[in-house]
Amino acid sequence: MEPKRALLKKLTREFYNRDATIVAKELLGKLLVHEFEGKRLSAIIVETEAYMGVSDKAAHSYGGRRTQRVEVMHGDAGYAYVFMVYGKNYCFNTVTREKGNPQAVLIRAVEPVEGVELMAQNRFGKPLKALTKPQEKGLTNGPGKLCEALAINRSMNGVDLCDSEIYIEDNEKPVTDIVETTRVGIDYAEEAKYYNWRFYIKDNKYVSVK
C-alpha cells in the first residue's frame, strides 16, 4: 500500500489565486510533477521568485505591458507561463491572481524525486551513474536547468496546471526554514531589485544562488 501517495493532491485554482509573494512562499516544499511519456518526473520546489505585476519593475507585465509573450500572465490563476531567455533557456512560472491582475511565480530550483534517470538523460544525454559530481549537483539547480530536466518547453506555455499532465502536488511536510532575499538577474529593475521577493529553503543544496 501507498498511504503517502494517496494523501498527495493537486493544488487547486484557489491556491494560485492569491498574491504571488504568498504563493511563492507556499510553493516551497511542494512537488512539481510532469507526466512525461508515461513516466512521472517529479521534484520538490526549493526556490521561487514572486513577480507582482503592474507595479513591479522587474515583471514582464510591469505597467500593464501586454504583448504576445506576456499574454498568459494576464489570464486566470493556475496556468503555466513559460518563456525563453538568453536564447537557450526556458523559465517556468505559475500565474497567480485573477484575470486582469498579471502576477506570476518563477520556479528557480527543484530537488529531483521521481524519474531522476530520465532527468539525467534530458540534461546531459547520459545515465545518472555516468554523471560527474558537478553535473549531478547541477541537474535542477536553476530555472533553465529544471526546465530541461523536467522536459518543459514552449508547448507548455498557457497550459492549465489544474487540468493537464503538468501540475503541482501538495505535500504533508511543512517547510519551516525559509530564507527571504533579493531576486536574481533583474539589475534593470531599479528600486524593485532590492525587494525580498525570492524565497528558498534554507540549507537545501539545490538552491541556485545563496
Place this chain on the structure above:
DNA sequence: GCCGGGATACTCT
C-alpha cells in the same frame, strides 16, 4: 574554489 566573458535566439522597439 571564484571570477569573467561568450553563446544564443527570441522578443519587442
Place this chain on the structure above:
DNA sequence: GAGTATCCCGGCA
C-alpha cells in the same frame, strides 16, 4: 538592432 527573470567553461588561485 538592442536587450535579455541564464548557463557553461576556462583561467587563475
